Amino acid sequence: MVIGAPASGQGKTTVATGLMAALSRAPYGLDVAAFKVGPDYIDPGYHALATGRPGRNLDPWMQGEERIVPLLLHGALHTTAQQPNPARIAIIEGVMGLFDGKAETEGFASTAHVVELTESPVILTVDISHASRTIAATVGGVAAFEEGVKVEGIILNKAGSPRHADEVKRALRRLGIPVLGVLPRDEAIHVPSRHLGLVPAAERDESRQALDALAQRIADNVDLARVVKIAMTAPRLSARPWDPAAEVHPPVAETTTRPRIAIAGGRAFTFRYAETTELMEAAGCEPVEFDPLRDPALPPDTAGIYLGGGFPEVHAEELSANASMIASIREAIDAGTPTVGECAGLLYLCREVDGHPMVGAVDATAAMGPTLVLGYRDADGTRGHEFHRTTTTPAEPTMAPNVHASYLHVHWAGAPELAQEFCDATHAYASSRPDLKHHGDTEVGEGLVDLAVNVRLPGPPAWMTEAIMATLPGLGAYPDATAARAAIAAFHGVTPEMVLPTSGGAEAFTLIARAIPGDRPVVVHPQFTEPEAALLAAGRTPHRHVLAPPFTLDVDALPPTDLLMIGNPTNPTSVLHDGEALRDLAGPGRIVVIDEAFMDAVPGEHESQIHAEMDHLLVVRSLTKTWGLAGLRAGYVVGDPRLIARLAAQQPPWSVSSPALAAMVACTTDRARVEAQLAVVRTTRDRDHLIESLTTLGWDVVTPAAGPFVLADSHDPGTRARLRVRGFAVRRGDTFPGLGPHWIRIAVREPSVTDALVEAARV
Structure with missing residues (x-):
């Protein structure tokens, strides 16, 4: 059934929402589907609160006449785990007066238009506060105006007294249309309004209580049994329900992951059509809601951003104050994340709203104005709706290619190609982003020469194996890290409270991401991807500071940060940065984390920042690479004892095994020190041969190189695949932020292996 009225302001929302709530509750307990005629966003918010199902819209202008019945059936029949x-x-709330639609179209997209398309009976809501017998003339005119519109009942609203209501009812008897109920004036169930109409339910903390009161008022004053009986007179509809999967499709080459689309929600962004997220899901994406007012950053792994309608102008000061969220969105857009902003989303993307700084992805300012802009719009074959009282002043009429923002609200069910294009762009962006979980061991295959993994030895040397094997009889006891901690501290000339043994570097970065504070973490790329992956897993979105070839660091160009993470020498570039410059970056207000996993490949470790004094500084070390311990997981963190204590508080008990702890002790012996120094000499010699050989291929090799690997630009994205066919596994570059598929990382091996690689590359 449709709840209509002779004009706006008659109480359609009060009556429709109250009926939805009353019929959803005991004693009826019906599952009620709620709809609103036209592009309104606010009323469906109250409908959803009343029914527990999404409030939906029916709009012939934006959706097309042919979709109205399918969308009605979809909304009524759609089920979820929650519903x-x-x-x-199904209760359909009308818009404006019953026959009022798009101007100059004879009522196109009016409530009456939807009534005729859906063949629904009408219950007319009439405000009688300023008339009595004349109400009958009004209702009679409405009921007789169009043959296809059947008014089957009347609910009188805002009666001044029983006597007043009786006068109106007596006049209505001649029409033969039953009065189903009379609602007295009651400000307690009044919904407050502001510059764009009613205040959204999501912004009113008292909405639930007000709705309960409204449901009771409707149940007390309206004959609900007759209302249901009228709804039952609607004829059966034979159309097929709208199906988002028939409108859009995932990419042909489906992946195992569904790229995430961050959808703005909360009190500032309350407007969104339910079908929007359903189309995203059908197109193989994962919509995830976030609150720009409260959340510190976009959801992890965001590959698309949708900023719908709402009232950012009302919440401008709070939105602007959430600087970390603004920075997160700006960084995502700068990185190429596909972004759509509709009306409120446009304002949020501007440089400022009413003087409050915003994201700044759109070079324009916005401010409240005196004029309400309202109406349907045509835009390059797409139909939409405009509804705002702000104006924007663009500095430049251009926008980044990954951003689409305008005042136009579009219902994607009526323009599914827009949903498809946005989701396709999201899939493409997600697939182009570096896979932070991709490591060199995934490149290795049976029969391939392994140049992808940086582990120097196929396994630990015999003397270390003996130390590890000696722990086996005692595996019944829990591991004790005390001896390893003391040995590592003595090896580096620091105190034991400055050392924390870890289950490899990966655990160290996980602990840092969870325990070390910082509202604006910065990761310097290209580098080992685990630090960023750990931050994302902890719900923190870092800023990527990407270095260009030759990948040397300019400390003056670093963005503001309170937590800096950098490798030295850096994986995969093999670049060794100025250690003293890195050390100087650490201080009050900024913690610096240096990944020195490959520092033991540097003669004398002359740029290492492990010292007796390490305020606001942490250094991560790994024993995996030099000693062939990848399967054992052995590493440690050295640094500021206050920070080490925070890491230890996050570390699970006994996370480092007894064999790994024994290996750590063995790595600190004089024998290990001598053998490590010999390994540095061999690595240096073999690396020089590798660089010289690769240069003869016309490749650009990053030099000077300091690690047990080199980074080379082959200028051909197909190089890695061809080498694989010819028996060599190298590390792909495009999983590192800042590198593309033509970059490859090659582990240093003996000259005979290098010569065979170069020969294969020449073929």
């Missing part, structure tokens, strides 16, 4: 049952009754 497992299809609706038993």
Whole structure:
């Protein structure tokens, strides 16, 4: 059934929402589907609160006449885990006066238009506060105006007294249309309004209580049994329900992951059509809501951003104050994340709203104005709706290619190609982003020469194996890290409270991401991807500071940060940065984390920042690479004892095994020190041969190189695949932020292996 009225302001929302709530509750307990005629966003918010199902819109202008019945059926029959049952009754709230639609179209997209398309009976809501017998003339005119519109009942609203209501009812008897109920004036169930109409339900903390009161008021004053009986007179509809999967499709080459689309929600962004997220899901994406007012950053792994409608102008000061969220969105857009902003989203993307700084992805300012802009719009074949009281002043009429922002609200069910294009762009962006979980061991295959993994030895040397094997009889006891901690501290000339043994570097970065504070972490790329992956897993979105070839660091160009993470020498570039410059970056207000996993490949470790004094500084070390311990997981962190204590508080008990702890002790012996120094000499010699040989291929090799690997630009994205066919596994570059598929990382091996590689590359 449709709840209509002779004009706006008659109480359609009060009556429709109250009926939805009353029929959803005991004793009826019906599953109710709620709809709103036209592009309205606010009323469906109250509908959803009343029914527990999404409030939906029916709009012939934006969706097309042919989709109205399918969308009605979809909304009524759609089930979820939270709403497992299809609706038993559908209540459609009208818009404006019953016959008022798009101007100069004879009522196109009016409530009456939807009534005729859906063949629904009408219950007319009439405000009688300023008339009595004349109400009958009004209702009679409305009921007789169009043959296809059947007014089957009347609910009188805002009656001044029983006597007043009786006068109106007596006049209505001649029409033969039953009065289903009379609602007295009651400000307690009044919904407050502001510059764009009613205040959204999501912004009113008291909405639930007000709705309960409204449901009771409707149940007390309206004959709900007759209302249901009128709804049952609607004829059966034979159309097929709208199906988002028939409108859009995932990419042909489906991946195992669904790229995430961050959708703005909360009190500032309350407007969104339910079908929007359903189309995103059908197109193989994962919509995830976030609150720009409260959340510190975009959801992890965001590959698309959708900023719908709302009232950012009302919440401008709070939105602007959430600087970390603004920075997160700006960084995502700068990185190429596909972004759509509709009306409120446009304002949020501007440089400022009413003087409050915003994201700045759109070079324009916005401010409240005196004029309400309202109406349907045509835009390059797409139909939409405009509704705002702000104006924007663009500095430049251009926008980044990954951003689409305008005042136009579009219902994507009526323009599914827009949903498809946005989701396709999101898939493409997600697939182009570096895979932070991709490591060199995934490149290795049976029969391939392994140049992808940086582990120097196929296994630990015999003397270390003996130390590890000696722990086996005692595996019944829990591991004790005390001896390893003391040995590592003595090896580096620091105190034991400055050392924390870890289960490899990966655990160290996980602990740092969870325990070390910082509202604006910065990761310097290209580098080992685990630090960023750990931050993202901890719900923190870092800023990527990407270095260009030759990948040397300019400390003056670093963005503001309170937590800096950098490798030295850096994986995969093999670049050794100025250690003293890195050390100087650490201080009050900024913690510096240096990944020195490959520092033991540097003669004398002359740029290492492990010292007796390490305020605001942490250094991560790994024993995996030099000693062939990848399967054992052995590493440690050295640094500021206050920070080490924070890491230890996050570390699970006994996370480092007894064999790994024994290996750590063995690595600190004089024998290990001598053998490590010999390994540095061999690595240096073999690396020089590798660089010289690769240069003869015309490749650009990053030099000077300091690690047990080199980074080379082959200028051909197909190089890695061809080498693989010819028996060599190298590390792909495009999983490192800042590098593309033509970059490859090659582990240093003996000259005979290098010569065979170069020969294969020449073929």
